[in-house]
Amino acid sequence: MELILTNTGSYPRIGDTAELQQLRRAHGQRERGEISAESLAKVQDAVTAEVVREQIAAGVELPTDGQVRWGDGLSYFAANLNGVSMNGLLRFFDTNTYFRQPVVTGRLSRKGPLFARDYRQAVKAAGRPVKAVVPGPYTMARGSILESGYRSVHALTVAYGAVLAQEVSELAGQGAPVIQVDEPAILRHPSDLAILAEALVVLARGKGAARLSLATYFGDAAPIYDDLQDLTVDVLHVDLTYSPALGRVIADRGSTKALSLGLLDARNTKMETRETVFPLLDLIGRRLRTPAHLAPSAGLEYLPRDRARAKLEAMRRLRDAYVGERR
Amino acid sequence: MSRAKLKSLGFDLPLLPTTSVGSLTKPDDLLAARARHARNEITQAELERLEEQATEFWIRQQEEIGLDVLVDGEMYRGDMVAYFAGLMGGFTLGGLVRSYGNRYYHKPIIGGEVKWPGPMTVGWWKKAQAMTRRPVKGMLTGPYTVMDWSFNDYYPDRRAAARALAREIRKEVEALVEAGCKIIQIDEPALSVRAEELQVAIEAMHVVTEGLPAYFLTHVCYGAFEFIYPAMLALPVDNWDLEMSNSGLDLVELFKAHPFTKDLSFGIVDVHTHVLEDIDVVKERVARALSVMPADQVWLDPDCGLKTRTVPETIDKLRLVVEAAQAARFALGAKT
Numbered sequence: 001m002e003l004i005l006t007n008t009g010s011y012p013r014i015g016d017t018a019e020l021q022q023l024r025r026a027h028g029q030r031e032r033g034e035i036s037a038e039s040l041a042k043v044q045d046a047v048t049a050e051v052v053r054e055q056i057a058a059g060v061e062l063p064t065d066g067q068v069r070w071g072d073g074l075s076y077f078a079a080n081l082n083g084v085s086m087n088g089l090l091r092f093f094d095t096n097t098y099f100r101q102p103v104v105t106g107r108l109s110r111k112g113p114l115f116a117r118d119y120r121q122a123v124k125a126a127g128r129p130v131k132a133v134v135p136g137p138y139t140m141a142r143g144s145i146l147e148s149g150y151r152s153v154h155a156l157t158v159a160y161g162a163v164l165a166q167e168v169s170e171l172a173g174q175g176a177p178v179i180q181v182d183e184p185a186i187l188r189h190p191s192d193l194a195i196l197a198e199a200l201v202v203l204a205r206g207k208g209a210a211r212l213s214l215a216t217y218f219g220d221a222a223p224i225y226d227d228l229q230d231l232t233v234d235v236l237h238v239d240l241t242y243s244p245a246l247g248r249v250i251a252d253r254g255s256t257k258a259l260s261l262g263l264l265d266a267r268n269t270k271m272e273t274r275e276t277v278f279p280l281l282d283l284i285g286r287r288l289r290t291p292a293h294l295a296p297s298a299g300l301e302y303l304p305r306d307r308a309r310a311k312l313e314a315m316r317r318l319r320d321a322y323v324g325e326r327r
Numbered sequence: 328m329s330r331a332k333l334k335s336l337g338f339d340l341p342l343l344p345t346t347s348v349g350s351l352t353k354p355d356d357l358l359a360a361r362a363r364h365a366r367n368e369i370t371q372a373e374l375e376r377l378e379e380q381a382t383e384f385w386i387r388q389q390e391e392i393g394l395d396v397l398v399d400g401e402m403y404r405g406d407m408v409a410y411f412a413g414l415m416g417g418f419t420l421g422g423l424v425r426s427y428g429n430r431y432y433h434k435p436i437i438g439g440e441v442k443w444p445g446p447m448t449v450g451w452w453k454k455a456q457a458m459t460r461r462p463v464k465g466m467l468t469g470p471y472t473v474m475d476w477s478f479n480d481y482y483p484d485r486r487a488a489a490r491a492l493a494r495e496i497r498k499e500v501e502a503l504v505e506a507g508c509k510i511i512q513i514d515e516p517a518l519s520v521r522a523e524e525l526q527v528a529i530e531a532m533h534v535v536t537e538g539l540p541a542y543f544l545t546h547v548c549y550g551a552f553e554f555i556y557p558a559m560l561a562l563p564v565d566n567w568d569l570e571m572s573n574s575g576l577d578l579v580e581l582f583k584a585h586p587f588t589k590d591l592s593f594g595i596v597d598v599h600t601h602v603l604e605d606i607d608v609v610k611e612r613v614a615r616a617l618s619v620m621p622a623d624q625v626w627l628d629p630d631c632g633l634k635t636r637t638v639p640e641t642i643d644k645l646r647l648v649v650e651a652a653q654a655a656r657f658a659l660g661a662k663t
Contacts, residue, residue, distance in 0.1 A: 014425075
């Protein structure tokens, strides 16, 4: 069985030592007007390089840029759009973290390319292709306040899809092998799957040779697992920490897509062991299309930096032991 | 129904009782002292003297404003979970994690069996209650929220961690009751975010409150209530304190579809903005509350804790609550 080790998106941008807090200090200095936007961007680049290298050192084969520049899952992209203003803070799903809520006030268009630049920085640090991550059009629409410009969440999802398609196209042009589209909201609103499906078709038009990966997390994908198989994506990421039933569902149904198995709990410090991971891999393994991905359940930013790294190191140890023993 | 319970506990509160959610603004000298204490530049006793001073300041302010049920303002707490985790056995302080923007906090880790260390809030409640003849609420964070806002390295799952915490938090509630506290608020802001775990929170709250002679409130905010209402009404408390104004009173529509069967502390002032609402806007929010609830089930307060506002903003927002309550009582022909 071939399991590629990947990260599911974010990585803690600071740690507990002074040298790991340069980004926190730089943001503080920027807020007080002590440094320029360009100086802050340089620190962001340096920290991006740092977290990319840290993922690779921990054994990750397909790292991400760590989403070091993202203020949160929605507003980083939304702030780069015409037709959007920003509202107050709202809780981000069931996390004890918050996002700034976009307010859609008119037709959406980009102020310019966003993710391709971040991707280039990450590749420079990694010395190899990395996985790109973009927010999903449905989660963007669900998390936005719709004031004007569109008639419904459906129309807004498709509109977000259209502007995200430009980002996807540029990322594909940069050589991104996998472009992950984050859609946690669909697990909360499964009746809207048809809306997501329509937007993903738009998104997929620009993907070129890249593989599109749909990331679902913060919920139980088991009830809609069959429907997710019908979407126009190449890889499906599922969060196996929420659902006791999902492993059995995958074992029963198999998958028409490559799966990204979110087996390591990105929300808790408790370390996975062979006793918790191997039985699930045994259950699912015979139905996997390989190569599959092994990954944290969600972005790792919910953990302290040292624990995030330890999780990735554990992931490599477990993968190596499992593949070695089952060979 | 719950007014009868309050009466039986010895409280004769006016119609539409006014209160605040819990935290109030820490004065600048206290904030500076907390920073100095963290750097070991002042003693615990010096810090506590300023905490007591600030508590007395807020008790006097609340009395002068005319609130009916007071709070100690939580001058001695930083974070509502880390405070308890720092005192209880079984916790260690984890590394920094990001909350939003450039804000980070040390998220606690449950690394062993959680254990009540003896009274954690009783001393502060006694001090605050001794400063006033008006009732002061006991204030705790609930087991589900402490579990959800901590990492769990020890218990096999989230339910087991919540139940263990509930057993220990009940001891704090018993100590408050023993000290004479009869109105106790057990905050559960995490309750509304995982609909599938509502029963875990309900079970845990049963462990905390069952059979104890007190009027229990819970404060919940920032939630996806559409997924847990009306099932959430099974939580064994007398009064739900809900953030209403920040979300445009959208919960009122849920209450139209299914009546709210408990008492409700209705947030009529938005705490997330520096802007002071016009009194007519606040009165309209009271009218909306009374359009879906009998007046004798309604309490009035701000949406959430006020610790992020300045001292003058906090005072002005609390005044708005009292002014709107008095106007509504007058309109209803009740004692103001």
